[in-house]
Every structure is written in structure tokens, then in C-alpha cells.
Amino acid sequence: MPSTPDSPHLPAVKISSRGVGRLKQGHVWVYRSDIVAADGAPPGALVGVTDERGKALGMALYSSASQIAIRMISPGKLSNLETLLRERIRAAIAYRERVVRDTDAYRVVFSEGDFLPGLIVDRYNDILCFQVLTQAIDTASTRETIISELTDCFHPAAIAERVDPRIRELEQLPARSSGLIQGDKTGTLISMNGVRFHYDALEGQKTGAFLDQRENYAAAAQYARGEALDVFCYHGGFALHLAQHSSGVTGVDSSRPALEQAERNSLLNGREIEWIEANAFDLLKDYSASGRKYDTIVLDPPAFAKNKQSLDTALRGYKELNLRALKMLRPGGMLISCSCSHHVSPAGFLEVITQAARDVHRTIRIVENRGQARDHPMLLTVPETGYLKCLIMHVNA
Numbered sequence: 001m002p003s004t005p006d007s008p009h010l011p012a013v014k015i016s017s018r019g020v021g022r023l024k025q026g027h028v029w030v031y032r033s034d035i036v037a038a039d040g041a042p043p044g045a046l047v048g049v050t051d052e053r054g055k056a057l058g059m060a061l062y063s064s065a066s067q068i069a070i071r072m073i074s075p076g077k078l079s080n081l082e083t084l085l086r087e088r089i090r091a092a093i094a095y096r097e098r099v100v101r102d103t104d105a106y107r108v109v110f111s112e113g114d115f116l117p118g119l120i121v122d123r124y125n126d127i128l129c130f131q132v133l134t135q136a137i138d139t140a141s142t143r144e145t146i147i148s149e150l151t152d153c154f155h156p157a158a159i160a161e162r163v164d165p166r167i168r169e170l171e172q173l174p175a176r177s178s179g180l181i182q183g184d185k186t187g188t189l190i191s192m193n194g195v196r197f198h199y200d201a202l203e204g205q206k207t208g209a210f211l212d213q214r215e216n217y218a219a220a221a222q223y224a225r226g227e228a229l230d231v232f233c234y235h236g237g238f239a240l241h242l243a244q245h246s247s248g249v250t251g252v253d254s255s256r257p258a259l260e261q262a263e264r265n266s267l268l269n270g271r272e273i274e275w276i277e278a279n280a281f282d283l284l285k286d287y288s289a290s291g292r293k294y295d296t297i298v299l300d301p302p303a304f305a306k307n308k309q310s311l312d313t314a315l316r317g318y319k320e321l322n323l324r325a326l327k328m329l330r331p332g333g334m335l336i337s338c339s340c341s342h343h344v345s346p347a348g349f350l351e352v353i354t355q356a357a358r359d360v361h362r363t364i365r366i367v368e369n370r371g372q373a374r375d376h377p378m379l380l381t382v383p384e385t386g387y388l389k390c391l392i393m394h395v396n397a
């Protein structure tokens with residue numbers, strides 16, 4: 001097995017000049033097409049990276065299956081991976097202590113955004129929930145280190161793992177089911193901006209909630225008034241916040257379990273909200289055709305563009321939703337429109353809304369141009385870490 005001059009015991013991976021160029025730009029990924037040789041590097045190994053001449057470029061975590069073959073974790077030598085992982089988890093926690101406010105539910109580790117590629121950790125009050133995205137993070141020793149460090153730092157009542165089967169398949173990892181790794185508590189109550197929610201570690205989408213929208217809930221609530229419609233409401237994150245300042249709120253989602261949880265959440269907060277199980281496209285079409293009007297509308301659809309190929313279809317979807325919502329807003333109404341597809345750029349998203357507004361002859365002013373919450377930090381040189389767009393717009397006559 002070839003090894004780097006700096007670290008004779010580690011497998012070496014040689015990358016092309018295009019790969020080197022990418023790292024020089026500050027990115028941390030090298031694609032499989034830029035791997036010149038990875039002879040003998042086992043799946044998920046810590047590897048030394050070199051250019052074609054053998055010059056050392058740093059240390060990385062290797063995947064034998066993903067298109068992203070290499071994720072850099074250190075530009076220099078690395079004597080002990082466990083120490084590095086522990087330090088980075090502690091640094092991620094310290095960062096949250098500076099930027100997270102008014103909640104006991106937030107992302108503790110955001111993969112590349114926290115220099116821990118392949119690892120997501122969310123805190124939901126006394127329950128921690130983690131997700132593994134790569135071969136390297138899935139190794140027994142790495143898992144052990146992560147769980148031990150999280151236990152030391154938080155002393156949680158339970159730690160749960162949420163598995164995304166699609167990701168495990170892409171990484172060619174053996175199938176595994178979601179479950180508790182430690183402790184026996186699966187449910188708890190969380191609070192965001194003073195609004196309370198039920199949390200169940202083994203139910204729902206993602207790790208259970210959309211924490212990336214937490215600050216946008218509070219922002220949107222400031223401008224809400226009159227009648228509000230929360231489209232793609234899930235557990236009612238926006239709806240429950242809007243309810244503080246609205247005369248009536250309706251939430252729409254196609255998932256019945258999500259709406260059942262939303263109803264439990266409205267009871268918990270003493271709010272009366274109408275939840276409607278429907279396909280948002282059909283419902284908006286019917287409502288806008290029949291002349292329904294609202295003062296505040298939130299659109300927070302799932303990621304329509306999962307890859308570059310589906311971008312056009314995604315943009316058409318966003319345009320349709322925004323167009324219908326604009327038709328339904330009373331003069332002076334507020335539209336809160338989100339997109340969580342990384343492949344839809346902030347400029348592309350603005351363009352879609354501009355087109356929709358032009359088609360329905362509405363004039364829009366941007367009140368706030370927002371993104372993901374601060375506990376999901378975007379790393380400037382890794383644009384993929386930025387994905388959420390949330391525009392708060394005032395819609396004129």
C-alpha cells in the first residue's frame with residue numbers, strides 16, 4: 001500500500017491537478033473523477049492526500065463508493081483522528097454557545113460547516129439525535145468517539161440515530177435502522193422562540209424537525225397579521241409562530257402524521273389552528289381560483305431540485321406556488337417564501353419570484369432576505385453548505 005512521506009502508516013490517495021485546484025480554492029471535496037490512484041485505501045479510511053508528484057496536501061476521509069471520494073479534514077499532518085474529532089465537536093458546541101438564542105433545540109454539528117464532514121448532530125432539549133452521512137463517520141471507532149464526546153458534553157437522557165437509507169446505499173454501507181443508541185427516552189418537549197413543540201426522536205422527517213427554519217419562524221411572526229396560511233406546514237413551525245399575531249391560521253401538508261403532531265403542538269400552546277391534509281399544488285389552485293384571500297402566506301416546500309437535472313422542473317414548481325400565493329394575498333400582505341434546494345441559487349430564486357409577480361401584476365418589496373439559522377453555518381469556500389433561502393416580502397396592491 002503506498003503511503004505519504006508525512007504519514008508512512010496511512011494509505012495515500014493521489015489526486016489530479018483539477019482536484020488540487022479545488023482544494024486550493026478552499027473546497028474540501030475531491031470527486032472520484034479527480035482521483036488518480038487510491039490503491040488499497042479501505043472504505044472510510046483516514047488517508048494522506050498528495051498531488052501527482054507525491055507532494056503532501058493534507059489528510060482526508062475516504063469513501064470508496066460516493067462520487068465525493070475525499071473530504072479533507074486537515075491541511076497538515078494528523079497524529080490522532082480521535083483527538084481531532086473530540087476537539088471539533090467541542091468547538092462546534094462552543095460556537096453554538098455564542099450564536100444560538102431562545103431555544104433548547106438546535107443543530108450542534110453541521111457536517112462540513114463544522115469541519116466534521118459526514119456528521120450531523122441535533123439537540124432536542126435532553127435528547128441528542130445524530131445522522132451519519134459517510135463511510136468514515138460510520139466506522140466503529142469513530143462512532144464510539146462521537147457518542148462518548150457527546151455524552152461527556154451534554155449528559156443527555158438519550159442519544160438516537162436517524163438513518164437515511166438512501167445515503168447508506170450510496171455509501172455502500174450495510175442497512176441499519178433508526179433507533180436509540182443510549183438511554184430509553186424517545187420523546188421530549190422542545191421550545192423555540194417561546195413556542196413549544198413535541199419531539200419524538202424516532203418519528204417524522206429529517207432528525208425530527210426543521211431546525212434550520214427556527215430563526216425564520218421568529219422573523220416571519222413579526223410581520224404576521226390578519227388571516228394566515230402556512231403551506232407545507234409539517235409540525236406547524238411557522239403556523240404556531242404566526243398564530244401569535246394573526247386572527248386565524250390554516251396549515252396545509254400532505255402528511256397526516258405530520259398534521260397529527262401539528263395538532264398536538266397547537267394544543268400544547270393553547271392555539272386553535274385549522275390543519276388541512278392536501279396536496280399543496282391542488283389546494284392552492286382551488287383556493288386561488290375561488291378567490292380566497294389571506295394577509296400572510298408561508299411557502300416552505302420540500303427540496304424540489306435534488307440534483308442539477310431536476311432544476312427546471314423545480315423552478316416551474318416554485319413559480320407556480322408563488323404565483324398562486326401572490327394572487328391570494330390582500331394588498332399589503334406578506335409572503336414568506338422559502339427554498340431549501342442548494343441547486344436553486346439565491347439569484348435564481350429571486351428571478352422565479354420576479355417572474356411570478358410579473359405574471360400576476362403584483363409589486364413586491366423585499367423586507368428580509370434570509371437563509372438558514374446560525375446553527376447551520378455556511379462555510380464560504382464550500383457553497384454546498386448554504387442551501388436555505390427565505391424571503392420575507394411585502395406585496396403591494
Ligand code: SAH
Pocket residue numbers: 209210213232233234235236237238252253254255258278279280281300301302
Ligand atoms: N415548514 C415546515 C417544513 C416543511 S418541509 C417546518 O418549518 O417545519 C416540507 C413539507 O412538505 C413536509 O412536511 C411534507 O410532508 C410536505 N409536502 C411534500 N409534498 C407536499 C405536497 N405536494 N403538498 C403538501 N405538502 C407536501
